[in-house]
Amino acid sequence: MLIRDTLVDGTATLSLEGRFDFNSHRDFRNAYEAMLNNPQAREIVIDFAKVDYLDSSALGMLLLLREKVDAAGKKISLKGLQGTVKQVLEIANFQRLFNIKP
Numbered sequence: 001m002l003i004r005d006t007l008v009d010g011t012a013t014l015s016l017e018g019r020f021d022f023n024s025h026r027d028f029r030n031a032y033e034a035m036l037n038n039p040q041a042r043e044i045v046i047d048f049a050k051v052d053y054l055d056s057s058a059l060g061m062l063l064l065l066r067e068k069v070d071a072a073g074k075k076i077s078l079k080g081l082q083g084t085v086k087q088v089l090e091i092a093n094f095q096r097l098f099n100i101k102p
Contacts (some may be wrong), residue, residue: 001051012041017050020085022057036072039042044069045101049080051061059092066097077101 001024002017020028035041043057046062062078069076079101081089089095 013045015047020054020058022054073098
């Protein structure tokens with residue numbers, strides 16, 4: 001999985017591309033920890049527009065990230081949900097745990 005990060009006006013966006021699965025664990029953690037430790041980043045947005053697959057380990061990584069974001073006093077949002085990725089997150093009721101942006 002490819003991860004691009006940007007920081008604009010206090011919003012850190014992690015744009016994911018490809019398969020979001022267990023093999024992505026280290027890269028995903030490194031990317032979000034950099035944003036969590038950046039005092040300018042007040043919100044973290046995970047952009048799924050180019051993600052074509054995610055598995056249960058990806059769901060676990062998102063839940064762990066949510067806990068860390070809450071502990072850091074920041075906000076988290078998901079955006080760009082579509083296709084089977086959107087269906088999986090809806091079935092897992094992630095709309096109750098995360099702010100979902102269009």
